[in-house]
Amino acid sequence: MSALRNAKRLRSGIATVSAALPGQGMLWMFLVAMPLATTLYCLGCGRIKLSCLEALATLAGAAGLGPLPDQLHAAVVLNARLPRTLAALFAGAGLSASGAALQGCFRNPLVGPQTVGVLAGAGFGGSLMLFLSFGAPFVITGAFTAGLVSTLFVVWLARRLGQGSILMMVLSGIVVGALFAAMTTILQYLSDPERQLPQLVFWLMGSFSMVNFTKFVWMSWPVIIGMIILAGYGFRLNALSCGEEEARSLGLRVGRDRTVIILTVSVIAASVVSVAGIVGWVGLVVPHAARMIVGPDHRRLIVGSACIGGALLVAVDTFCRSLTAAELPVGAVTAIVGAPVFLALLCKAGKQGWSHD
């Protein structure tokens, strides 16, 4: 009887939430539950396997909601897996939301955070600090600063050369990205092949293996605040995606709005690169998948992309750390997964019709 009553309550709760999100209530419940369930499942994956319930009990015990079931489980989940899994969750969510925002901002489905040069810039900043043998806080600060500098440089170039036009913005991003990538290559060439080069190369490939709670906290605040800002700009992004003239005629201050969005994306991307290196493709591919599920309205798309991207990067990171004894680089795996998926999405979306000139 009690189980029946609970099932009725659950059904009534689901109906209430579904009514609050008309038409797509169940879909949104699934989208929000997906990264949480993936995180919980992945916390149990690895050499020491735990069920979802064991992982949940360990988290509850750590939060003071019950006894800690097992010291070994607690050590594995809380110290080894939780920081990197949460970092992957936030990184995936932040990069995907950034990609969705940039695609709307540039009205171009082929751009991602790398388009504005921020990934290459942040990669150079972090590499420079590693090359100079500075510690983790300096690597984070260096990556963050260089990422922002590269973006500001791109925005300045686009304004100077093309009055902030989208084409000039994208071209400037490519040029600045190539410049920072070349400088990173020079650093690799000059670095000590025994001591610095492996560390530098592995960091640039993208990995969450070095993430601890301190680094996660460093990364999470800019990502959370950035995602909130992007979600707030969702409705304006719809109008921005119609092009500058239409957006201006609809009453938007296009230059100001675009600058805010690009700087926000830069802060998110630089924060992610600073702790996890360069994780490409997520910001490009995930918004396309999200657009097919929740539609093109950026108010939904930003949130949907964040949910899917967070779940995806947690799964990829778990795959990378669990497949072999030595970790696979996350950036390489996201590229291997992302390229064919992107191709498939392009084919499908092309048939559905991106009207684009």
Next chain:
Amino acid sequence: MIEARGVGRRGPGGIWLWRGLDLSLVPGRVVGLLGRNGTGKTTLIRTLLGLIEPHEGVVKAESKAGYVPQRSRIAFPFTVRQVVNMGRVGRVRLFSGLSAADRLAVDAAMDRVGVADLAKRPFHELSGGERQLALIARAIAAECGVILLDEPFSGLDLDNQVQTLKLLYGLAQESGLGVLFSTHQPDHLLAGSCTALALMRGGSPVSGPSGELLTDRLLSQIYQTDVRIVQVQRPNVTTLHAAPHFGAYGTPLPEDRETA
């Protein structure tokens, strides 16, 4: 209301497209803009909207101006409702969505234009005429005082041209909007009482009531070809039409000869 005084704009190479333009786009008035290709019709509309600065003269906008481009650059597969919703973007604050009043304005705009039944259809799947109507609904949803349309009839069949023209005159007369549209077809100006504004390459624009201004001579001068105004007797009304001399080419077909 949009007020332009002594406005001029140069084209690429520094040559004047037009100069000395005086125009008042007041509530309830329809202005039809004529001119050959390359005379700067779109440039004039962008100047009046404030999207580009004039090289001389002043443009004052006392009310919000809605814009319906010749071809919308909507990049993603938004539904018609989502496109019309965009008209409210200037009124919706950051971090908030459409209010009940915004939704009412959107519904009213779609009803006014007759696209309510298309609300859930993807914009890019619509015909040219339906797209124009959706974009006009978006401009109305923005609650603008004037609406400027860049060649709204291009690519439309005759029925859609009639419907769109009827809607534009209706917006001016019933809703009190100031309406300016550019067109390559003088008939759109001769169909109703509106102000004709004709752009001459490099010269001063001429304007006046369409029935008086649009003569054989002026139209021939604008288009650099022989154009005549002809009268057509219909059951209850006599309508005026601009007839260009396209020529008489080829030889008659056998059945035409038999008929003759």
